[in-house]
Amino acid sequence: MNTDRPTRNSGRDGGPLPKKRQTPPTDDAPLLEPPYRFPVIRHGERGSALSTRAAAIHLLTLWEQSAHTPMEQLIREYLQHCDLSTSDRGFLVELCYGSVRMRGTVQYLARAFMDRPFTEVSRTTRSAIALGIYQRTYLRTPDHAVVSETVDGWRQVKDPKIDSIDRSGYINAVLRNLCDGIEDVDEDLGDPRNAVRVLTGWARFGRLTLQGGDAGRIQRWSVQYGHPPELVRRWLERYPIEKVRLMLERDNKTPPLFIVLRQPRELKHQIRLLKKAGLEAKAAQGAPRILEVTGAGLIEKIPGYYSGDFWVQDVTARRLALCMPHREGAHLLDLCAAPGGKLATLLDRGGIESATACDISDVKLDRIRDNLERLQLGDSCRLQLLEVSRDASRLRLDQSFEQVLVDAPCSNSGVLNRRHEARWRFSPEVLGDLEQQQMALLKAGVRHLIRGGHLLYTTCSVEPQENQDMIRRTLEQNTELRLIEEIEILPGDLGGDGGYGALLQRVER
Numbered sequence: 001m002n003t004d005r006p007t008r009n010s011g012r013d014g015g016p017l018p019k020k021r022q023t024p025p026t027d028d029a030p031l032l033e034p035p036y037r038f039p040v041i042r043h044g045e046r047g048s049a050l051s052t053r054a055a056a057i058h059l060l061t062l063w064e065q066s067a068h069t070p071m072e073q074l075i076r077e078y079l080q081h082c083d084l085s086t087s088d089r090g091f092l093v094e095l096c097y098g099s100v101r102m103r104g105t106v107q108y109l110a111r112a113f114m115d116r117p118f119t120e121v122s123r124t125t126r127s128a129i130a131l132g133i134y135q136r137t138y139l140r141t142p143d144h145a146v147v148s149e150t151v152d153g154w155r156q157v158k159d160p161k162i163d164s165i166d167r168s169g170y171i172n173a174v175l176r177n178l179c180d181g182i183e184d185v186d187e188d189l190g191d192p193r194n195a196v197r198v199l200t201g202w203a204r205f206g207r208l209t210l211q212g213g214d215a216g217r218i219q220r221w222s223v224q225y226g227h228p229p230e231l232v233r234r235w236l237e238r239y240p241i242e243k244v245r246l247m248l249e250r251d252n253k254t255p256p257l258f259i260v261l262r263q264p265r266e267l268k269h270q271i272r273l274l275k276k277a278g279l280e281a282k283a284a285q286g287a288p289r290i291l292e293v294t295g296a297g298l299i300e301k302i303p304g305y306y307s308g309d310f311w312v313q314d315v316t317a318r319r320l321a322l323c324m325p326h327r328e329g330a331h332l333l334d335l336c337a338a339p340g341g342k343l344a345t346l347l348d349r350g351g352i353e354s355a356t357a358c359d360i361s362d363v364k365l366d367r368i369r370d371n372l373e374r375l376q377l378g379d380s381c382r383l384q385l386l387e388v389s390r391d392a393s394r395l396r397l398d399q400s401f402e403q404v405l406v407d408a409p410c411s412n413s414g415v416l417n418r419r420h421e422a423r424w425r426f427s428p429e430v431l432g433d434l435e436q437q438q439m440a441l442l443k444a445g446v447r448h449l450i451r452g453g454h455l456l457y458t459t460c461s462v463e464p465q466e467n468q469d470m471i472r473r474t475l476e477q478n479t480e481l482r483l484i485e486e487i488e489i490l491p492g493d494l495g496g497d498g499g500y501g502a503l504l505q506r507v508e509r
Contacts (some may be wrong), residue, residue: 019288056095128154190344316496338364354382392440410461414498467500
């Protein structure tokens with residue numbers, strides 16, 4: 001009997017799949033697996049166009065192989081030259097982003113329905129099983145589509161180098177076992193030990209037994225809500241239990257779309273334009289001149305995009321940017337400017353005489369230039385775009401500035417609903433590396449700040465190591481600085497993202 005083709009509900013010996021001790025999600029992969037042979041492809045071996053599920057399996061496999069390539073980039077490359085309909089494009093994005101976002105839970109469930117470790121099957125097989133589990137669990141896709149169309153998709157993109165044995169039977173058996181073992185529940189189950197949270201309720205599994213009680217909450221919620229245990233532990237140490245639960249749920253929901261109107265555009269007029277285009281919009285709380293838009297597809301199709309009437313910016317990001325005091329004739333240094341949202345906020349408000357926008361590549365600077373030109377803000381002041389080293393400690397400019405903006409790279413722990421991969425990169429080691437970058441940027445900002453000038457430090461993180469602790473260290477090292485304002489915004493506050501801002505001033509003597 002071919003051990004790669006277990007019968008339905010059976011293990012290698014033909015009996016029931018063994019009940020295994022469930023362990024926390026792991027990212028380990030076989031060490032001897034050769035490199036995935038494909039770049040981004042759009043056709044199968046016989047030249048036919050890939051199905052949506054085949055494309056998703058392929059992109060998931062590429063993403064697992066390319067540790068530093070964001071899924072967003074892979075999807076963008078794929079969609080540039082294919083003929084998928086608008087609905088299929090949306091479905092592909094949902095499959096890829098969703099499978100990445102819920103990766104830890106999907107792999108945990110896979111181990112419950114497989115007769116061998118998840119990492120012992122080939123990479124395309126892993127991607128197919130993960131995709132099927134995501135569809136059935138989180139999208140509630142009908143069983144027949146989960147099984148047959150996922151298997152058909154795998155056949156289109158299997159890797160001949162390592163998939164010489166037909167594993168379609170194995171994928172079929174695992175996914176059928178899953179479909180037989182899942183129950184969709186729409187009522188509130190509270191905090192169950194045998195279910196995971198989905199957007200419309202819960203998915204309950206007979207084979208799932210999570211740790212119970214307060215002692216097991218970190219492991220249980222990590223699986224139920226698809227977050228790394230380290231992040232759950234940190235949040236439970238700092239915030240009330242119910243607040244943590246709401247943050248975890250929000251991270252798995254589609255984020256709202258906020259647009260900021262360029263002056264002197266009027267909110268009521270824009271709302272009427274959007275309504276004519278079949279879109280709903282309402283004024284957002286927490287920041288001026290910002291709308292929450294419902295029902296939009298491509299941003300470019302929103303009325304007013306090409307005429308530069310608005311830009312996309314979360315209400316929290318705008319709220320933090322406006323912490324910078326208004327100052328006529330100010331010279332502004334923006335140390336991490338791309339894609340230019342906070343810079344646009346400050347230029348549109350007025351008062352900036354010159355702005356030096358820095359980032360680490362021409363690609364990032366081009367995005368800033370394109371965005372400001374579309375918004376007709378590029379000529380609002382003397383603007384310099386400057387490519388700088390990734391090592392901020394080397395930055396030495398001939399000019400000092402009244403205002404410095406440091407929108408620092410961070411763990412993205414406040415925007416996990418937008419940064420689908422960020423939760424799986426989160427670790428103490430990564431935080432340590434980010435702290436070094438953040439401190440170097442702060443030192444560079446202070447170095448170029450005149451006496452009496454203001455420095456605004458912002459992140460889209462809610463981790464004290466990147467926020468409050470960073471500012472405390474900076475104040476200890478620079479006695480001429482004083483803290484003017486500090487704000488922490490948790491995910492969901494006023495409907496926006498999580499983030500942090502601290503406004504410092506260099507005192508005059």
